[in-house]
Amino acid sequence: MQLLQMLILCFVAIFGTAVVLTRDPRSQVIGLSFFGLVLACMFFIFQAPDVGLSQVVIGAVALPLMFMLTMARVRRNTEEHEARKRHEKKGKEAA
């Protein structure tokens, strides 16, 4: 195995683990984009440029859409929860 191949495999392992260990969704999204970039480089180094190109386009177009929807949903739930709490508090004060 060449040095470059070993290096890129180590990078994939490190970034993959880092993505899993990150808990904050926003940091996780940024970490995942780096992971996708490293993954594309790995495909390229292992002589699969077609797969690398697929990884790049999917990582650039499809993946952010999933995150956008998920994070919007999470935020809406949080906001609903907060609004409900504010509402209950107001009700108590009125009483």
Place this chain on the structure above:
Amino acid sequence: MNPRFRRYFFLISVVAFFGVFAWGLHDLPPFGHYRGPYGDILNHVAVYERHATDVVTAVNFDYRGFDTLGEESILFMSVIGTSLLLRPQKKETDNNDGKADNSLQRDLDESERRRAPAASDAARVLTLALVGPLIVFGWYIVTHGQLTPGGGFQGGVILATPPLLVYLAGDLKTFKRITRQEWVEAIEGAGIFGFVLVGLLGLFVGGAFLQNLLPLGQTGSVISAGTVALLNIATGLAVSGGFVQLIYVFLEQTLEVKLRVQGGK
């Protein structure tokens, strides 16, 4: 399941997994030693048989073109499924009509009032300047699938990004105006139909489904490899239509529903 049982269960699973994993690794061929005969054969014959310099595309759109038709249909069906699942529902639009408890809705809107800031001039100029080059690049990837890495799928996704950039520079209204729903659906359907049509051509002349019956042309030129180029264009249309549709339903779900809840007051 108590924590102690869970820990033992985890340890046993880990030991079992690594046992099977090591057993599987043991019989693998050493790194870089490829044992599949088909890959070597195809590497040798594909350029002569199909006049395509990118063997991956020759395999995807010719030797196993039927599989690619299946994959394209999977994408088609998942886009349809997503559109169906994420369609704006009555509950979401009529959230505050005739409901007794309007004050909760008002409290909710207080937190939802903040909007994303308008795109800066630099972002607008950059994204809009990228639209033209991206369309050219997408078509380049689609039409040069048989020569260089890439093909209908990758090019199709790239072709779906210009509307997304327009959305980033402007708003959803502009996005909707340049991607008319019926046109997007027509393009997606035309791609799938074109793929099947090229396949049926083989049957009409008495051969097999998806038989490569067009003249192969000169190796290395854009018009070469027979039906591979046509199938790439069909796939590019289907994938770009599908992805624009996906982008639309995702944006609508995250933005439109919220705006309607706001604007409904």
